[in-house]
Amino acid sequence: MAGVLLHVSQVGKRFGGFVALEGIDLEVREGERLGLIGPNGSGKSTLVNCICGTLTNDRGHVQFQGEKLDGLPAYQRTRKGLARSFQLPRPFFSLSVADNLRIPLLYTVGARGSAHGDMDGRCAELLHMVGLHDKYDAMPVDLTQVDMRKLELARAMAAEPKLLIADEAMAGLSHSEIEDILKLLVRLNEQGVTIIMIEHIMSAVMSFSQRLAVLVSGKKIADGDPQEVVRNPEVVRAYLGQ
Amino acid sequence: MRWPTFLAIALAVALAVAAVARFYGNEYYFIAAYVVLQYVVLATAWNILGGYAGYVNFGSAAFFAAGAYTTIAFHSVVSLPIPVLIVLGGIVSGVIGFIAGYLTLRLRGVFFAIATLALAVVLQTLIINWDHVGGSRGAYLLRAHEFPYIGSYMQYLFLMMLLLAVVAVSVARLIERSWLGFGLAAIRDDEAAAEASGVPTLRLKLIATTVSGAFMGMAGAPFPYMLGYVDPASAFNLAYAVNAIAMPMIGGTTTWVGPVIGAILLGTIQQVATVTISSAVNLLIVGLVLIGFVILAPNGIVGLFQQWFGKRRAR
Secondary structure, X not given: OOOEEEEEEEEEEEXXXXXXXXXXXXXXXXXXXXXXXXXXXXXXXXHHHHHHOOOOOOEEEEEEOOXXXXXXXXXXXXXXXXXXXXXOOOOOOOOOHHHHHHHHHHHHHOOOOOOOOOHHHHHHHHHHHOOOHHHXXXXXXHOXXXXXXXXXXXXXXXXXXXXXXXXXXXXXXXXXXXXXXXXXXXXXXXXXXXXXXXXXXHHHHHHHOOEXXXXXXXXXXXXXXXXXXXXXXXXXXXXXXX | OOHHHHHHHHHHHHHHHHHXXXXXXXXXXXXXXXXXXHHHHHHHHHHHHHOOOOOOOOOHHHHHHHHHHHHHHHXXXXXXXXXHHHHHHHHHHHHHHHHHHHHHOOOOHHHHHHHHHHHHHHHHHHHHOOHHHOHHHOEEXXXXXXXXXXXXXXXXXXXXXXXXXXXXXXXXXXXXXXXXXXXXXXXXXXXXXXXXXXOOHHHHHHHHHHHHHHHHHHHHOOHHHHHOEEXXXXXXXXXXXXXXXXXXXXXXXXXXXXXXXXXXXXXXXXXXXHHHOOHHHHHHHHHHHXXXXXXXXXXXXXXXXXXXXXXXXHO
């Protein structure tokens, strides 16, 4: 059995009087494809932000490859191999598509001392992987919604992560575009990248995930085989609405 | 264009400017050119933090005055040549920039801008209450009339400011095209996404604040020699803060050339207005031009050119 890559233990987060996360435990193994679902406001993005260092958890610990990440800023977590894509695409609008990828190549791969000699070639390779090879010099403002989401994933991949957290990478896309992104995520996983997919589109989650965890009101209510989890009466009541 | 080539061209342009100024020989031209070049340095320095990283600094006058008062503080103890005073002014203002940055760079947007404004007020209050540099009375500084091999002292000051402008613009261009410039552009566009891409945002912003502050201090260091008298009202004048922001915004903030164009354009208009109308209208001119650009060309003159060339290429 593969080793544990990410270990989240009793993580809690409050915003004033509102409890966003309450003692979340989660383990992700190397090479795994984990689906993380929950209704709006259940704490999925807060959990991602606590894992990635965008937010500081009030209690509990986050361990990555056996190392505690508590207190580390987000950029150091990225350098350790933990990358994310954002729920709404957040490209660097003043930089070209290729330059968007140069940022993680310079600051993450370069900082690890494993920089690619041919950065232009690596940018082209990443853009080819996500199907944006003809947009090398384009500006993000000229991209379609699906292309922006692909750029978001390519930028996360440029950091050469061990764990990729895709936060609603398919929201607002058509069926064929969802298929495109799904194929891309599966291909990345086959290349050895562990993936946590946060998604509302259940068909995509079910076809992608090897394991499924469910958050409701800041608590994890289920974690296990996707088919069993969606039949769990508590999940059905809280999330699927049947 | 490689950096040494750019520096060589910049020096050649500076030499040409100096030669033209000497050809006319009118002392006023040196004073006017000095002021315009001082704004080139100030605008370029502001743009390193405000334009590249998107952090608006309203406290430029504080850094400028820190450089000027460093000169006063040293002058009353030991006589030092102006290039040394420029370096010292840069160091003092750079350190102030680093400390102020460390304390304020966790703030964003308007909160950061207000904090820099407060810095200017705090520093001005300290200077007003520091007798060694003249306090609220101000301090006089007698300068020589002539400078060996060059001519009048004003010509010497002009040459110093010309060299400083070349250095400031070259450093700004170097930053813009380096890993640092890429990182600052990412911070300007989206700080959280930059951090998630591995950019050490606080460290980069601190570098930008320090370099920006240092050049503003360098611009202020020869100021007491230029006027022969400095008081808090003149060194912390609102005009420096306003011009330092307006000039890059009018020229364009995303490249090194924008602040240079903005400073030459606005600086020259102000100098012409000073001798033809009154220096009192200078800020009015800046305000009106700035309003016009914010409405009609928010990306400045450089942005207008880029838009125009982009459309031509698309045809």
